Amino acid sequence: MKILGIESSCDETAAAIVEDGFRVLSSVVNSQIDIHAQYGGVVPEIAARSHIEVINPVIREALTRAQCSWDDIDAIAVTYAPGLVGSLLVGTLAARTLAILRNKPLYAIHHVEAHVYANFITESNGSTLQLPSKQPEFPLLALIVSGGHTQLVLFHGHGDYELLGQTQDDAVGEAFDKVAKILGLPYPGGPSITAAAEHGDPEKYHLPKAKLDNPYNFSFSGLKTAVLRAVQHAVGKDFTFPSHELPRLVNDVQRADFAASFQRVAVETLVERTLRAYSDFAPRSVVIAGGVAANQELRRQLSARLPIAIEYAPMKFCTDNAVMIATLGFFHAQYGTPADPYALDVVPSLSMVNTAWNSAKVL
Ligand code: KG4
Numbered sequence: 635m636k637i638l639g640i641e642s643s644c645d646e647t648a649a650a651i652v653e654d655g656f657r658v659l660s661s662v663v664n665s666q667i668d669i670h671a672q673y674g675g676v677v678p679e680i681a682a683r684s685h686i687e688v689i690n691p692v693i694r695e696a697l698t699r700a701q702c703s704w705d706d707i708d709a710i711a712v713t714y715a716p717g718l719v720g721s722l723l724v725g726t727l728a729a730r731t732l733a734i735l736r737n738k739p740l741y742a743i744h745h746v747e748a749h750v751y752a753n754f755i756t757e758s759n760g761s762t763l764q765l766p767s768k769q770p771e772f773p774l775l776a777l778i779v780s781g782g783h784t785q786l787v788l789f790h791g792h793g794d795y796e797l798l799g800q801t802q803d804d805a806v807g808e809a810f811d812k813v814a815k816i817l818g819l820p821y822p823g824g825p826s827i828t829a830a831a832e833h834g835d836p837e838k839y840h841l842p843k844a845k846l847d848n849p850y851n852f853s854f855s856g857l858k859t860a861v862l863r864a865v866q867h868a869v870g871k872d873f874t875f876p877s878h879e880l881p882r883l884v885n886d887v888q889r890a891d892f893a894a895s896f897q898r899v900a901v902e903t904l905v906e907r908t909l910r911a912y913s914d915f916a917p918r919s920v921v922i923a924g925g926v927a928a929n930q931e932l933r934r935q936l937s938a939r940l941p942i943a944i945e946y947a948p949m950k951f952c953t954d955n956a957v958m959i960a961t962l963g964f965f966h967a968q969y970g971t972p973a974d975p976y977a978l979d980v981v982p983s984l985s986m987v988n989t990a991w992n993s994a995k996v997l
């Protein structure tokens with residue numbers, strides 16, 4: 635069964651074709667990072683306009699690269715939640731139109747849940763990507779870490795999962811992005827902090843770890859503020875000094891040490907909560923998902939400290955893409971119900987645990 639996946643929830647326009655929920659036939663991602671980098675973050679109006687310009691060519695290219703005609707496609711899967719409303723609308727309207735014109739079932743996919751399904755890809759035609767050797771097994775513990783989300787979710791089966799804990803304020807990716815801005819490192823902050831941290835001392839600055847009542851919850855805004863205060867202090871200024879003027883006062887050694895110290899604490903926090911959930915729920919598999927799952931330090935620490943083997947999706951399937959949308963679309967086609975292509979609406983903010991698909995509780 636071949637599923638065409640379409641993704642446009644933030645600043646990536648993507649289309650992919652995945653067969654049977656594990657084999658990638660094609661994946662096309664048009665990133666707008668260069669456009670938004672000059673503003674230090676995603677500008678919603680620019681993102682929506684850019685999606686409109688490229689969505690049709692991106693979908694066409696996905697079909698061409700997979701050597702598929704429309705007759706070969708069994709269903710269309712599209713991100714309808716969560717994300718930027720203007721961005722979501724472009725992909726959803728394209729998918730609805732194609733589903734009607736080409737007479738294909740349409741599946742409404744939750745973007746954050748789809749990140750988890752990047753771990754179900756075990757084959758990719760014509761690529762040399764290092765992929766997991768097998769699909770994860772249920773019960774499955776997922777650490778979801780992206781620009782907008784930080785959650786620990788326990789999956790009992792497809793469409794049957796519970797939220798164990800989540801961030802009470804900033805997402806971890808957001809913390810990477812904000813700390814990068816304080817240090818004068820380019821957007822997106824994750825990769826640039828990691829690069830700067832390579833030359834830094836992770837023990838140089840002692841930054842706090844949040845203590846919360848629920849052992850699976852997270853909080854990163856205190857850590858971000860602690861970095862801000864420590865940087866102000868390091869350059870001889872007080873807490874009233876504006877953060878946007880800090881980058882020109884921080885030297886390269888300080889920048890590297892702050893990046894490494896922040897990354898260490900952020901990653902340790904993620905790993906400690908995941909280990910706690912692992913020992914409490916004894917899942918058969920653990921996966922990490924979302925843009926921050928590309929972080930090498932997170933992978934290194936988890937592999938070292940988890941008592942079971944963990945496999946990782948390649949970086950290009952961790953950041954936003956349509957492969958994960960098509961993969962989850964396959965499982966919707968097996969166990970779920972198609973959406974109405976005349977009525978499917980976008981939902982800019984919706985927790986994955988509240989989707990209609992999850993209440994299906996199918997094993
Ligand atoms: O999942 P994603 O591509 O977009 C959504 O938020 O849905 O995640 C983007 C986030 C950004 O905050 C970016 O800074 C972070 O993922 N990120 C990383 C790395 N690569 C991307 N964070 C830490 N280390 C990385 N290597």
Ligand code: ZN
Nearest residue numbers: 780924925954
């Ligand atoms: Zn994402």
